[in-house]
Amino acid sequence: METKIGLEIHCQLTGAKSKLFCSCSCEYRGKEANSNICPTCAGLPGTLPLLSRRAVELAGMISAALGCTVPEEIAFYRKNYFYPDLPKNFQLTQYNAYGITSMGVDGIMQYGDGKSARIRRVQLEEDPGRLVYEGSMETSPYALIDYNRAGVPLVEIVTEPDFADPKDVRLFLDKVTSLIEHLGVCDTRLEGSVRCDANVSVGGGNRVEIKNVSSFADVEKALRYEITRQNSMASRDIEIKSETRHWDDARKLTKESRTKEEEQDYRYFPEPDVPSIVLGSEFPSLVSRSMPELPDKRKERFISKHGLSPHVAQVLIDNKELADFFETAMSAHYLPREIANWIVNDLMGFVDEQQKEERSILAGLKVTPGHIAELARLVDEGTINRSIAQQVLAQAVKTGEMPSQVVRKTHSSRIDDSDELGRVVDSVFKAEQSAVQDAKSNANAANFLLGKVMAATKGRADPKAALELIHKKLAEQS
Amino acid sequence: MELFRLDAMQVADGIKKREFSAEEYIQQLLERIDRVEPKVNAFITINRKEAIDKARSIDKKVRDGEPVGPLAGVAVSVKDNICVKGIRTTCASKMLENYVPPYSATVVIRLDDAGAIVIGKANLDEFAMGTTTEFSKHGATRNPWDISRVPGGSSGGSAASVASLECAVSLGSDTGGSVRCPASFCSVIGIKPTYGLVSRYGLVSYANSLEQIGPAGRTVADVTAVMNAIAGSDRNDHTTLDMKPDYSSRVPDRRFRIGIVKEFLSGADPEVAKVVYNAADILTKQGCKCEEVSLGSVEYALASYYTIAMAEASSNLARYDNVRYGFEMSSEGYEWNSYYAKVRSNFGEEVKRRIIVGSYVLSSGYYGKYYLKAQQVRSILKQELKSLFKTYDLLMGPTMPILPFKMGEKIDDPIKMYLVDIDTVVANLAGTPAISIPGGFSGGLPVGLQLMADEFQEQTMLDAASLFESVTHVQRSPDL
Amino acid sequence: MAVTKDQVKHLGWLSRIELSDDELALYAGQIETIIKYLDKLDTVPLQEVKPVVASKKFSDLRDDVAVEFEADPLGTSYRKEGFVKGPRMV
Numbered sequence A: 001m002e003t004k005i006g007l008e009i010h011c012q013l014t015g016a017k018s019k020l021f022c023s024c025s026c027e028y029r030g031k032e033a034n035s036n037i038c039p040t041c042a043g044l045p046g047t048l049p050l051l052s053r054r055a056v057e058l059a060g061m062i063s064a065a066l067g068c069t070v071p072e073e074i075a076f077y078r079k080n081y082f083y084p085d086l087p088k089n090f091q092l093t094q095y096n097a098y099g100i101t102s103m104g105v106d107g108i109m110q111y112g113d114g115k116s117a118r119i120r121r122v123q124l125e126e127d128p129g130r131l132v133y134e135g136s137m138e139t140s141p142y143a144l145i146d147y148n149r150a151g152v153p154l155v156e157i158v159t160e161p162d163f164a165d166p167k168d169v170r171l172f173l174d175k176v177t178s179l180i181e182h183l184g185v186c187d188t189r190l191e192g193s194v195r196c197d198a199n200v201s202v203g204g205g206n207r208v209e210i211k212n213v214s215s216f217a218d219v220e221k222a223l224r225y226e227i228t229r230q231n232s233m234a235s236r237d238i239e240i241k242s243e244t245r246h247w248d249d250a251r252k253l254t255k256e257s258r259t260k261e262e263e264q265d266y267r268y269f270p271e272p273d274v275p276s277i278v279l280g281s282e283f284p285s286l287v288s289r290s291m292p293e294l295p296d297k298r299k300e301r302f303i304s305k306h307g308l309s310p311h312v313a314q315v316l317i318d319n320k321e322l323a324d325f326f327e328t329a330m331s332a333h334y335l336p337r338e339i340a341n342w343i344v345n346d347l348m349g350f351v352d353e354q355q356k357e358e359r360s361i362l363a364g365l366k367v368t369p370g371h372i373a374e375l376a377r378l379v380d381e382g383t384i385n386r387s388i389a390q391q392v393l394a395q396a397v398k399t400g401e402m403p404s405q406v407v408r409k410t411h412s413s414r415i416d417d418s419d420e421l422g423r424v425v426d427s428v429f430k431a432e433q434s435a436v437q438d439a440k441s442n443a444n445a446a447n448f449l450l451g452k453v454m455a456a457t458k459g460r461a462d463p464k465a466a467l468e469l470i471h472k473k474l475a476e477q478s
Numbered sequence B: 001m002e003l004f005r006l007d008a009m010q011v012a013d014g015i016k017k018r019e020f021s022a023e024e025y026i027q028q029l030l031e032r033i034d035r036v037e038p039k040v041n042a043f044i045t046i047n048r049k050e051a052i053d054k055a056r057s058i059d060k061k062v063r064d065g066e067p068v069g070p071l072a073g074v075a076v077s078v079k080d081n082i083c084v085k086g087i088r089t090t091c092a093s094k095m096l097e098n099y100v101p102p103y104s105a106t107v108v109i110r111l112d113d114a115g116a117i118v119i120g121k122a123n124l125d126e127f128a129m130g131t132t133t134e135f136s137k138h139g140a141t142r143n144p145w146d147i148s149r150v151p152g153g154s155s156g157g158s159a160a161s162v163a164s165l166e167c168a169v170s171l172g173s174d175t176g177g178s179v180r181c182p183a184s185f186c187s188v189i190g191i192k193p194t195y196g197l198v199s200r201y202g203l204v205s206y207a208n209s210l211e212q213i214g215p216a217g218r219t220v221a222d223v224t225a226v227m228n229a230i231a232g233s234d235r236n237d238h239t240t241l242d243m244k245p246d247y248s249s250r251v252p253d254r255r256f257r258i259g260i261v262k263e264f265l266s267g268a269d270p271e272v273a274k275v276v277y278n279a280a281d282i283l284t285k286q287g288c289k290c291e292e293v294s295l296g297s298v299e300y301a302l303a304s305y306y307t308i309a310m311a312e313a314s315s316n317l318a319r320y321d322n323v324r325y326g327f328e329m330s331s332e333g334y335e336w337n338s339y340y341a342k343v344r345s346n347f348g349e350e351v352k353r354r355i356i357v358g359s360y361v362l363s364s365g366y367y368g369k370y371y372l373k374a375q376q377v378r379s380i381l382k383q384e385l386k387s388l389f390k391t392y393d394l395l396m397g398p399t400m401p402i403l404p405f406k407m408g409e410k411i412d413d414p415i416k417m418y419l420v421d422i423d424t425v426v427a428n429l430a431g432t433p434a435i436s437i438p439g440g441f442s443g444g445l446p447v448g449l450q451l452m453a454d455e456f457q458e459q460t461m462l463d464a465a466s467l468f469e470s471v472t473h474v475q476r477s478p479d480l
Numbered sequence C: 001m002a003v004t005k006d007q008v009k010h011l012g013w014l015s016r017i018e019l020s021d022d023e024l025a026l027y028a029g030q031i032e033t034i035i036k037y038l039d040k041l042d043t044v045p046l047q048e049v050k051p052v053v054a055s056k057k058f059s060d061l062r063d064d065v066a067v068e069f070e071a072d073p074l075g076t077s078y079r080k081e082g083f084v085k086g087p088r089m090v
């Protein structure tokens, strides 16, 4: 049966300093409850919304990056509904029913290999406050309200129902995440800075909204669960209700909302206190001027200029932090392929899945771009070989020591001194006399002797030099 | 000397020349307030201590030769829907019984900078919704000319306090005539400025797209001085326009082309119409050219006005859920929906009515039928006015179609009450300025004359008012 | 169009205002009259008219500068560790 999935992605504009309609800080995290508010975001009578120019600019960048049309003029609407996290009991948002008024419309974005999804609209709105409960929402004798978050600028990206496979949704979300990271509009590592709701229908049936999904990885899981649920209902001829379901993170399933979702009537109308904003003809050029290099361009540059493979380049740009790490390392020692491989193939092995989900890949690691650059240089110059380098990296990840320091401490640098190597070969010859005899007529036995030399030096010997020495000694003895 | 009788300009002048002190003046006013308040009930809060403190600081500045501002020492009453930091702002509602704003409205800061003294917070219809000042949690304000009658509304306390000599000038808010109507009923001057000329920051919103703060006073010079203090762009209000006007209240040399709006007169009480025609004669004798004009779309003005006002009000007043501020009522044990519904049943009858109608006109399916059409009517009205202002400097008519009526007379019939706003809502819908000036009396009851001008033509309006004032002597305050 | 008590009750719910039976009866009649008056708007020939819209230039919007408000803007005394204590959710 045909599956149709659409997405609503919310991302906080943490790249702005102040809230959307007042001068309170966007950095509400970690602050004492209700210490990051003013009369305006607390919804006091007589206050008026004062729209931030920067927030409009950042939202414009997102719209442009998603290929949306940015209109000449934008407007704000009131979405009227009561809820204890809303200081005014309406939310200032955008609405597209009477002429185009939102930040962007009709975009399209390529993702994965040759796939694309249409973007219906991009809109700018204010985040509500935060509710905290004692125990669960159901049992708490009161709701504890913190308005610190209220008014933080939020961009909502709404896609057309263009996805059929939850795996594609994941690829798309990764791309969007990388995009907003590259734009510098949103620090996706901050808890709750990006959120995603989804809607699903199978076989042309009713649409079901899924809310309360806390991470992008869970979006994929929630969708798989929901598709299976709907398919099994459809196969038993049970009609699928049009409803909102919540993702239960603990039980990994979607469930009917406990709170009665009234038939909502948002009574939208244009916000009278914010005039319609004329972006003007200079707006697109302003946006493109402040637009940094986007992931697709960056990937292309990594491939064409620095010779990376498409796969390695893709892994790097999927996470801006990683791509930046690569570029910093590369600026210390220009060994792009060596460095990229160390990051993608080895360093990533030390990052646990949890951290990958939270997109703070490098936060817990003691390794800096300088470490990887030095490691790559040591290998490139032949000071250590690859397998030693892996051990050195493991040690550096643990202690934060520089690779050269590790090498010095463990005497793991390659034995360049031919006298020292000679002594090792001598002792191997003494210990392995039958193999030595054998080797005089059998080339494979020479390799056996080399293995012994390497073992005795814990891999520090240069295999080529050691083999030469072995052959030389065999020739002397015959 | 009875200092409380002085106009604002006389007060500022006398204080600066040290003929009397600001403190003496304020003391006399406080005594006057104590004497007449039992009859008029124009105030919700009287700022005794703050007013005397400010008066003393002004006197000190005068003694030290420091600048004190054009309104030095002038007592102003401020409608209780305009925030004054640290002073209770109730909007005459149970819902804001204990609300003390932590900031001041821009207009209050500007008046303070000009040396004015906020003597108290004036009574109003709850959240400025009304035409009589009867819908107040604090009790009705009475018309000082006849205390059995209404003073008009919703800024009834503002106009009544000015007419009763409890202050020199007042700040009101005008959403559909709320400054001009009580000015007319109390025989004082009231101005509704061009939309965007005066900051609304700190004015508790009723219908944001219609309302402006405006002054009431006993002379053209006084309201002009207040306008000069408060008008001009404000960073805290996105809807203010980038300008800083400076108005004059000198009697002008020029004469005006005045259109008498036929529709405003045809619906008016003949007694009221008589005063308007008489005023037209006076102005004609002064060299003005008065002729009858038609403003056809007036027919739709009230439907448009009430649609927009109630729609915006239903949303503006949603925030009063008693969670962040309000009155004493614990939410313990309540589920949030039922707490909100219980708390909000404490709005007065008229406010509830408007919120419900506002919800109706915005609810799904009706937006295009009501709100959008109402906004289109504004466009038509604006165009029609624009073309009239090509020919005429001013439009004239009565401010109110009827004389001040008895208290309780219309309170039970909302539509009857709404209909008396017919002449004033036009300026709010079009965003244009209008002024009500005392035009005369009929059977001892005041009749206000309304002059309307094109956008930002406040000076023209003030000039005509000055001219009329200079050749007539319409009494401004009754014996109380 | 007649406005019923049930309709008024629903509007009361949308506006979160508890209305007594007497109020429902009173308002139903009054609101019907008011709505009938507002229906006047249906008779205006408006197809081509654009609604009034005020506008503002992008460059005149507020600068992105964070400023801390010096006082506690919340008047309520129902607090717990800085949080506002609101009614229960369920």
Ligand SMILES: [Zn+2]
Pocket (backbone or CB within 6 Å): A019, A022, A023, A024, A036, A037, A038, A039, A040, A041, A042, A151
């Ligand atoms: Zn704020």
